[in-house]
Amino acid sequence: MIKRTFLALAVALGLAVIAAGCTDPRNHSQAVYVLVDTSGTYAREAGKAQLIINYLLGTLQPGDSLAVARVQSRSFSEKDIIAKVIFDQRPTQANAQKRAFRAKTDAYFRTVQGSAYTDITGGLIQGAEFLNETGAGRKTILIFSDMQEELDKVTVRSFPISLKNIRVIAVNVTKLNTDNIDPRRYLGRLEAWQKRVERAGASEWKIINDLDRLDAIFTKS
Amino acid sequence: MTDMRNWMIWPDNTALSVLILVLIAMIGLYAARAPMHGVIRAAGYALASALRLASRWLFAAAAQMKERNKAVLLAQGRREVGQRIEREFERVGVLVTRDLQGYPVLQRKLLEAITRIEEDYKKCGEVPPPPPDWVEAVAAVAEIKTGGGEVVQKILDEIRQSVDRIHDKALGEYRRAYEERHDILESAQPFWRSIERTLKQVDKKMSDLADNAATVDAQMKKYRQIAAKSDEAESILATSAFTQFNIAAIVLTVALGGAFINFKLIALPMSEMVGAGDYLTASLRTSEVAALVIILVEASMGLFLMEALRITHLFPRISNLNDRARRRMVWISLVLLVTLATVEAALALMRDVLIADKQALLQSLSAAAPAATSDSWVGRIPMAGQMVLGFILPFALAFVAIPLESFIHSARNIGGSLFADLIRVLGFVLRVLGNLVRHIARALLHFYDLLVVLPLLVEHLVRSLRGGAAVRPRSHPRSLDSTGELKP
Numbered sequence: 208m209i210k211r212t213f214l215a216l217a218v219a220l221g222l223a224v225i226a227a228g229c230t231d232p233r234n235h236s237q238a239v240y241v242l243v244d245t246s247g248t249y250a251r252e253a254g255k256a257q258l259i260i261n262y263l264l265g266t267l268q269p270g271d272s273l274a275v276a277r278v279q280s281r282s283f284s285e286k287d288i289i290a291k292v293i294f295d296q297r298p299t300q301a302n303a304q305k306r307a308f309r310a311k312t313d314a315y316f317r318t319v320q321g322s323a324y325t326d327i328t329g330g331l332i333q334g335a336e337f338l339n340e341t342g343a344g345r346k347t348i349l350i351f352s353d354m355q356e357e358l359d360k361v362t363v364r365s366f367p368i369s370l371k372n373i374r375v376i377a378v379n380v381t382k383l384n385t386d387n388i389d390p391r392r393y394l395g396r397l398e399a400w401q402k403r404v405e406r407a408g409a410s411e412w413k414i415i416n417d418l419d420r421l422d423a424i425f426t427k428s
Numbered sequence: 429m430t431d432m433r434n435w436m437i438w439p440d441n442t443a444l445s446v447l448i449l450v451l452i453a454m455i456g457l458y459a460a461r462a463p464m465h466g467v468i469r470a471a472g473y474a475l476a477s478a479l480r481l482a483s484r485w486l487f488a489a490a491a492q493m494k495e496r497n498k499a500v501l502l503a504q505g506r507r508e509v510g511q512r513i514e515r516e517f518e519r520v521g522v523l524v525t526r527d528l529q530g531y532p533v534l535q536r537k538l539l540e541a542i543t544r545i546e547e548d549y550k551k552c553g554e555v556p557p558p559p560p561d562w563v564e565a566v567a568a569v570a571e572i573k574t575g576g577g578e579v580v581q582k583i584l585d586e587i588r589q590s591v592d593r594i595h596d597k598a599l600g601e602y603r604r605a606y607e608e609r610h611d612i613l614e615s616a617q618p619f620w621r622s623i624e625r626t627l628k629q630v631d632k633k634m635s636d637l638a639d640n641a642a643t644v645d646a647q648m649k650k651y652r653q654i655a656a657k658s659d660e661a662e663s664i665l666a667t668s669a670f671t672q673f674n675i676a677a678i679v680l681t682v683a684l685g686g687a688f689i690n691f692k693l694i695a696l697p698m699s700e701m702v703g704a705g706d707y708l709t710a711s712l713r714t715s716e717v718a719a720l721v722i723i724l725v726e727a728s729m730g731l732f733l734m735e736a737l738r739i740t741h742l743f744p745r746i747s748n749l750n751d752r753a754r755r756r757m758v759w760i761s762l763v764l765l766v767t768l769a770t771v772e773a774a775l776a777l778m779r780d781v782l783i784a785d786k787q788a789l790l791q792s793l794s795a796a797a798p799a800a801t802s803d804s805w806v807g808r809i810p811m812a813g814q815m816v817l818g819f820i821l822p823f824a825l826a827f828v829a830i831p832l833e834s835f836i837h838s839a840r841n842i843g844g845s846l847f848a849d850l851i852r853v854l855g856f857v858l859r860v861l862g863n864l865v866r867h868i869a870r871a872l873l874h875f876y877d878l879l880v881v882l883p884l885l886v887e888h889l890v891r892s893l894r895g896g897a898a899v900r901p902r903s904h905p906r907s908l909d910s911t912g913e914l915k916p
Contacts, residue, residue: 235707261793270705296703298696298782302789309793 237425238272238343239263240334242327243289244352245277250321255379255418256351257316262421263349264309269294269301272341275312276330278352279322281362283329289315293341325357328364331407335370347374349424353381354400371408376424378415457876458883465873472869479862486855493848498662501841505665506654513647520640527633538626541619548616552609669841676835683828687723690772690821693814695719697778723825726768730826733761740833769822776818780811 241263243256260275267273274291276282290311294301331348338346348370354377358364377400386393401412415423436445457464653661699715706714735746736757746757877884 235710236705265790265793268704269699270703294705296705297700298704299700299785301704302785305789306792 234342234344236270236272236341236343237267237345237347238338238341239267239274239347239349240337241273241275241349242278242282242330242334242351243275244325244327244350245279245319246322246325246357248321249325249353249381250319252351252379252381253316253319257313258418259349259351259378259421260312261309262424264305266425267294269296269298272343273308274334274337276333277319278325278327278330278350280324280326280359281329282326283333285333287330287333288337291337324359324362325352325355326362326364327352327354327356328368329362331370331375332368335368335373338373345374346372347376347424350375350377351379352377353383354396355383368403368407370404372410373408374411374413375404375409376411376413376415378424379418380414380416451882454880454882458880461876461880464876468869468872468876472865472872476862476866476869479858479865483855483858483862486851486858490848490852490855493844493851497841497844497848498657500844501662501665501669502654502657504837504841505661505668506651509647509651509654513644513651516640516644516647520637520644523633523637523640527637534626534630538623541623541626544619545616545623548612551612666841666845669838672834673838673842676831676838679831680828680835683825683831686821686824687727689817690723690825691716691719693779693818693821694722694772694775696782697775698722700778700782722768722772726765726772726822727825727828729761729765729768730822731829731832733758733765733826734829736761740829742829742833742836765822765826769819772818772822773815774818776814777811780814 241256241260243253244250245253256275260273263273270293272291272293274288276288279287290308292304292308294304327350330350334348338348356364377397380397382390382393386396397414404412411427413423415421433439435449436442437448438445650661650664654665695716698719699713702715702718704713704715708714708717731740731742732746734740735743736749736754738747738754741747746754749757
């Protein structure tokens with residue numbers, strides 16, 4: 208009797224654990240959208256973007272998504288996505304995809320050309336669209352830029368955008384010559400972006416300027 | 429403060445107001461003294477009685493549980509000792525069948541050897557034929573006087589020569605006869621030795637039998653003690669159960685360590701089979717659960733194998749199967765176990781491949797130069813070790829069934845004993861609480877009387893004036909006795 212009770216308890220416990228596990232409806236995959244600024248003088252920094260992409264390729268797991276897009280004069284376009292991938296569930300296949308992804312981005316950054324204007328907002332809208340389509344549990348936009356937005360007269364970006372439940376991280380935000388003259392311009396620019404991003408419903412805003420601390424991309428502040 | 433002043437009869441004279449209020453309260457309390465005493469007594473009695481009743485019930489339950497534990501312990505002990513005696517009898521039976529079935533042959537061998545020795549002995553006992561009658565004739569001739577005659581002398585010489593010849597011949601025959609006897613005795617030597625050897629064998633077998641009989645005797649003594657339900661037997665069995673529990677717990681912990689290593693070996697490669705991106709909970713991947721399930725299935729197969737081999741007895745239905753079905757079950761469990769072990773070995777290999785692939789990818793992503801990899805046999809040792817471990821650990825886990833059975837059996841006794849002790853402690857606590865409630869009720873009665881001490885003194889005075897000593901004061905409240913009843 209005791210033995211039967213013990214076994215029944217063990218089975219019930221196992222089933223309870225499995226049932227409890229099966230009822231977790233959350234999606235645990237991650238999706239990262241990297242915006243690389245290729246406008247003006249910042250195009251020279253594009254080589255560093257490859258470091259970040261390599262870090263992401265080494266860190267992301269099977270089932271996660273990654274896309275790299277450029278920021279140009281007008282960036283709200285699928286054509287600006289340099290490479291995108293949803294990693295296979297099998298680790299070996301995922302590794303092969305990572306190698307191919309790296310080769311593709313590497314080839315692009317070797318021949319990158321600067322653009323006249325910088326449409327960060329368009330890139331953000333495009334990124335949010337991509338990330339929402341992936342349905343990932345954790346969505347992140349990495350902006351590799353000096354965060355100086357410059358639009359032509361025709362382009363319209365002065366409207367509220369939606370970045371709900373998306374983490375926005377600005378990486379390698381370099382100082383412009385004018386920032387060196389008056390640092391308040393730099394600080395004010397970042398503050399303005401923070402306000403705009405938070406107003407858009409982003410879950411987090413972070414700045415990472417030290418490329419040796421890229422692990423902070425996935426840690427919550 | 430304003431509220432307080434509302435209660436004052438004379439707000440300007442607080443002391444007087446308070447005094448009057450106290451007196452009024454005292455009178456009120458005095459008037460309610462009898463019913464209040466009743467309420468306190470009844471409440472105290474009810475609570476103390478309930479606690480005492482619960483305490484008694486718990487003590488009785490603990491005693492019943494102890495009896496039940498004892499019965500279970502003795503039943504388990506009886507079963508174990510019974511099985512041991514059965515095995516000893518089987519061993520003795522095998523010994524008797526093996527040794528004593530050859531006993532007639534041994535006996536015949538001994539008898540033959542003895543008969544042969546007897547015959548040889550008889551042969552040795554035959555004496556040579558006595559000297560012929562002519563010896564007396566020779567003696568008579570020897571007494572003849574020669575008288576110096578040559579003829580007589582010659583005859584006598586011839587007779588002597590003939591006698592000497594005959595003597596030599598007889599002596600030779602006698603010696604030959606003795607030589608023959610010696611040969612017979614020499615040829616009997618191996619038979620003596622054979623008898624000695626045979627007797628030694630018999631002696632050894634008899635002492636083995638005696639040893640087994642002594643073991644059976646010891647076990648029977650233990651069995652009789654258990655059957656008699658003696659305290660000594662219970663104490664021995666309880667100690668044995670505790671030891672078994674500890675040993676089984678240690679072995680199970682070691683087995684858990686093995687299972688953990690096994691899990692680590694196959695968790696990563698399982699992601700290649702079931703996918704690495706599926707999660708059951710925030711921190712639990714489907715691949716990890718799949719690896720865990722494989723290990724549990726291996727342990728289950730091991731359990732069934734042990735059950736089918738009748739090494740463990742957790743499932744009576746399996747051990748009660750007929751021999752044919754049981755043999756089938758043994759083979760099925762074994763084949764599944766081997767298959768799973770092979771799968772694990774392959775997964776261990778896959779793990780090595782995956783790690784190497786990941787390392788290569790990370791190296792290609794980093795700017796650092798790739799580390800030199802060793803293709804020698806030394807570099808392959810970890811991979812081979814992983815594969816061997818992956819193959820062996822399932823079989824090692826199969827033996828977990830044995831300590832698991834001991835653990836379950838001994839846990840019943842240890843757990844039951846601890847539970848009975850816990851109930852006894854609870855019963856004691858309730859008993860203490862019951863007594864505490866009884867004393868608190870008594871103290872409350874005294875305290876109530878303290879509040880109305882002035883009216884009581886007046887009552888006492890009035891009663892004294894009216895009836896003298898005939899009237900007993902009721903200043904001392906009645907209390908509850910040790911049984912919870914009211915003391916007069």
